Amino acid sequence: MSALAKQDNIPANAAAKPAANVVPFSRRPTSRIDLKHIGSIVLRNVVPPMVVLGLILMVWQVLCSSPDASLPSPLVVWQQSYDLIAYPFFNNGSQDIGLGWRVLVSLQRVAYGFGLAAVAGVVVGAIIGQSVWAMRGLDPIFQVLRTVPPLAWLPLSLAAFQNASPSAIFVIFITSIWPVIINTAVGVRNIPQDYRNVAKVLRLNQFEFFFKIMLPSAAPYIFTGLRIGIGLSWLAIVAAEMLTGGVGIGFFIWDAWNSSRLPDIIVALAYIGIVGFALDKLVSALGSIITRGASAN
Amino acid sequence: MNAYLKLDHIDKHFDRGGNRAEVLKDINLIIEKGEFVSIIGHSGCGKSTLLNLIAGLAPVSAGAVLLENREVNSPGPERAVVFQNHSLLPWLSVYENVNLAVSKVFGRAKNKAERHDWVMANLDLVQMAHAKDKRPSEISGGMKQRVGIARALAMEPKILLLDEPFGALDALTRAHLQDAVMEIHARLGNTMVMITHDVDEAVLLSDRIVMMTNGPAARIGEVLDVPIARPRHRIELASDRAYLKCREAVLKFLYERHRFVEAAE
Numbered sequence: 001m002s003a004l005a006k007q008d009n010i011p012a013n014a015a016a017k018p019a020a021n022v023v024p025f026s027r028r029p030t031s032r033i034d035l036k037h038i039g040s041i042v043l044r045n046v047v048p049p050m051v052v053l054g055l056i057l058m059v060w061q062v063l064c065s066s067p068d069a070s071l072p073s074p075l076v077v078w079q080q081s082y083d084l085i086a087y088p089f090f091n092n093g094s095q096d097i098g099l100g101w102r103v104l105v106s107l108q109r110v111a112y113g114f115g116l117a118a119v120a121g122v123v124v125g126a127i128i129g130q131s132v133w134a135m136r137g138l139d140p141i142f143q144v145l146r147t148v149p150p151l152a153w154l155p156l157s158l159a160a161f162q163n164a165s166p167s168a169i170f171v172i173f174i175t176s177i178w179p180v181i182i183n184t185a186v187g188v189r190n191i192p193q194d195y196r197n198v199a200k201v202l203r204l205n206q207f208e209f210f211f212k213i214m215l216p217s218a219a220p221y222i223f224t225g226l227r228i229g230i231g232l233s234w235l236a237i238v239a240a241e242m243l244t245g246g247v248g249i250g251f252f253i254w255d256a257w258n259s260s261r262l263p264d265i266i267v268a269l270a271y272i273g274i275v276g277f278a279l280d281k282l283v284s285a286l287g288s289i290i291t292r293g294a295s296a297n
Numbered sequence: 298m299n300a301y302l303k304l305d306h307i308d309k310h311f312d313r314g315g316n317r318a319e320v321l322k323d324i325n326l327i328i329e330k331g332e333f334v335s336i337i338g339h340s341g342c343g344k345s346t347l348l349n350l351i352a353g354l355a356p357v358s359a360g361a362v363l364l365e366n367r368e369v370n371s372p373g374p375e376r377a378v379v380f381q382n383h384s385l386l387p388w389l390s391v392y393e394n395v396n397l398a399v400s401k402v403f404g405r406a407k408n409k410a411e412r413h414d415w416v417m418a419n420l421d422l423v424q425m426a427h428a429k430d431k432r433p434s435e436i437s438g439g440m441k442q443r444v445g446i447a448r449a450l451a452m453e454p455k456i457l458l459l460d461e462p463f464g465a466l467d468a469l470t471r472a473h474l475q476d477a478v479m480e481i482h483a484r485l486g487n488t489m490v491m492i493t494h495d496v497d498e499a500v501l502l503s504d505r506i507v508m509m510t511n512g513p514a515a516r517i518g519e520v521l522d523v524p525i526a527r528p529r530h531r532i533e534l535a536s537d538r539a540y541l542k543c544r545e546a547v548l549k550f551l552y553e554r555h556r557f558v559e560a561a562e
Contacts, residue, residue, distance in 0.1 A: 194384035197354055200372040202401045202452075212397065216388040291388075 077263040084267045099249065099271050106237050106248040107275070109165070113172025114233045118226055121177045125184025125225070126214055135185065146178030150236035154243060164244035168237065175236040176229035180222070187221025188214055216291075223287030230283050234276045300363070301330040301488055302351070302456055307360035309346055319514035320346050324360070326507060326517060328456075333482055333489045335499040337547065338509030339555070344492045347509075348460050351490060352378050364455060374402045377454035381461045383441040385433040385448070392429040395419055395448045402452045419451040420444075422484075423477060439470035443477065450481065459491040463498065471495075472531065475502060483528060496551070500543045501531060508550045518555060521546055 057074045064073035072080070083090070088100030128135045153174050157167040195217055199209050215222070241250025249268055256264040309321040320343040328334050338344045349355040351362055353372040361368050369376065377398075385394050395416045403412055420426040423443040433441055442462060449457055459478075463471040475498060482489060482502075493499050499506045503523050510518040525539050534540040 192384075194380055194382060195386060197372075197378070197380065198384050198386070200354060201352065201374060201376070201378050202398055203373055204401065208401070213386070216386070219388075 072263045072266065077266050080261075080263040081267045084264060088271075097247065099252065099268060102247055102249045102252050103271055103275055105246070106241060106250065109168050109241075109248065110172055110230075110233050110237050110279075113169040113237075114176050114230055116169075117173045117175075117177040117229060117233070118180055120173075121180025121225065121229070122184050122215075122222060124177075125181040125222075126188050126210060126218075128181065129185040129188025129191075129218070135189075139185075142178060142181060146182070150175040150232070151239050151243070154240060158244075164246060168240040168244050168246075168248075171236050171240045172233040176233040179228035179232065180225040183221045183225025183228070184218060187218025190221070191217045219291040220287070223283065223291060227280060227283045227287065230279050231276065234272075234279055238272060300327045301332075301365065302326075302328040302490070303363040303366075304347075304351070305361045305363060307347075307350060307362065308358045309343070309350060309355070310358050320512060321350075322514040322516050324517055326520075328488060328490065330488055331486045333491070333502055333504045334507060335491045335493050335503040335505075336507045336509060337493055337496070337499045337551070338515065339511055339551065340494060342509045342512045342515045344509055344515075345460060348378075348458055348490065348492050351456070352376050352458050354378075374398070374452035375455045377449035377452040377457055379442070379445050379449045379457065379459045379462045381464055383433070383438075383445040385441055385444055387433050390430050390432055391420070391425060391436070391444050392416060394433070394444060395451050398448050399451050415451060419447040422450065422481060423447045437470075439466055439474060442466065442474060446474075446478070446481070450485070450487075455488065457487050457489045459489060461492050461494070464494070471498070476531075478502065479527075479529065496544055496547045499547060500525075500540060501529060501534065506543070506547060508547065508555075510555050519550055521550075 061073050061075060063069070064071050064076075078085070084099050088098045088103075090098045091101065124138075128138055150171050153171050154167060157170045157174075158164070161167045161170065191214060195213050199213050204212060237248065238250035238253070241248035242254040245251050249272060253265050253268050256262075256268065304324050304326040307321060307324040308319075311318045311320065324347065326334075336344045336347060346355065350357050351369075353362075353369050353376065356370060363369070364376070385391075386397070389397065396412070399407075399412050399416050399419075403415065407415060417426055417429070420429055423446050425440060425443050425447060428436055428440060428444075433444070436444070442465075446462070462478075463474050466474065478489075479502060481487070491499075491502065500523055506521040506523060507517055508519045508521065509515050521543060523539075523543050525534065525537065525543070
């Protein structure tokens with residue numbers, strides 16, 4: 001995208017030059033909205049997936065249109081679950097609420113669990129990256145623990161917290177913390193010796209070193225870890241909610257399965273996918289804003 | 298001689314798995330206040346290690362580094378280093394890079410406005426005030442090195458240590474920066490120690506040139522006085538008798554008596 005913006009800026013600048021005696025370096029040529037530019041972005045990024053989506057829906061419709069098909073066709077989904085698709089935020093009482101609300105409840109749990117995991121993961125990762133002995137001691141353990149599937153933690157978590165909601169949050173936490181720890185540790189280990197020398201000559205204390213050198217220098221690695229982590233936590237929350245109940249999107253799917261509302265499940269899947277996609281893009285956008293310039297040397 | 302910086306019988310060796318690699322052996326050197334001293338030698342002779350010892354970035358194995366008769370064994374802003382590859386923090390602007398040093402060293406001594414003025418004064422000194430809001434990735438290699446010098450000078454160091462500061466620059470840029478360093482040295486009268494492998498650079502800038510023998514266990518082979526009046530101009534010096542003589546002496550040392558033999562062992 002940035003390459004495209006540059007390409008468009010160059011001719012605009014060149015055209016402005018002969019018109020004035022003073023070369024207008026400070027004038028921004030993108031003051032008006034460039035319809036052509038936006039049009040080409042839409043053409044490249046939106047049209048192809050739409051075409052493919054249309055094709056998939058068509059094939060799906062053809063495959064599932066026979067009366068004895070075991071799964072509902074897209075048209076059936078549209079007709080039977082229209083209220084879920086069209087009104088994400090209706091509220092008719094405790095269990096009869098729009099999917100938007102359910103997603104928000106799930107997102108809240110993810111926010112708690114993932115927020116804790118992000119903070120704890122960066123701190124622990126920084127310690128492991130800084131200390132050879134902490135790495136030797138902890139890294140093998142983490143490598144084993146990170147392969148444990150999220151749901152395997154749930155019974156233990158329920159036993160420990162005696163309550164569904166903190167258990168779900170704990171499962172999110174324990175699922176998403178490993179990539180954050182491991183990536184932060186790698187990032188910290190890769191801080192160039194030059195930056196460490198600068199810190200030493202300036203006599204930065206541990207605290208200053210952490211915020212002024214370590215975090216910005218390891219930021220690209222940290223955000224890679226966060227991005228993997230948020231994906232994992234979104235995977236885990238749906239599974240955890242299926243078992244713990246409540247009002248989240250995961251429980252909704254389980255509930256719909258128990259009352260044989262297959263079209264609702266399909267709508268819920270679409271919601272989960274879109275929200276997961278949005279979360280991933282959010283963290284990655286945040287990362288590219290914050291780490292701007294950090295990797296360029 | 299007035300000892301400002303004194304290197305007193307310094308040895309340095311690295312131990313790796315029972316093997317001892319001798320790098321420096323019995324280094325003795327006294328540097329006066331305001332002196333410009335170059336350390337020259339073939340690559341691998343341990344001259345960068347010597348600078349790291351003075352900076353305190355590496356510990357000495359034996360002997361001591363004394364600054365104003367006090368032993369130094371950890372890094373600190375009174376021995377500021379200009380690193381070979383500038384070592385600017387890429388996520389900070391030029392101003393913020395210098396300001397990081399200023400606010401750390403003068404955080405208590407100066408108020409905010411004074412610190413700002415001091416940052417700008419040092420950027421002015423290296424003629425980089427115009428680029429204060431640029432990031433290191435947006436300026437040229439020579440400019441980065443100027444900012445690195447400004448950052449080091451902003452710490453008001455007792456000794457400025459330059460670790461092959463112009464090694465990565467093209468010849469023209471290097472000449473500009475050498476002139477800039479000479480001017481700063483003339484104006485501020487800092488004590489400077491520079492590592493280099495460029496004979497002309499050493500003769501042009503230094504009051505004395507310390508020539509190192511080849512490693513392992515490198516020593517100071519010879520110390521050459523450069524009896525050329527300041528200010529010096531590179532064009533006039535090109536045919537100056539004293540200059541040519543010094544140049545010849547260094548070249549002879551490096552290429553006749555202590556020729557660099559690759560894979561000596």
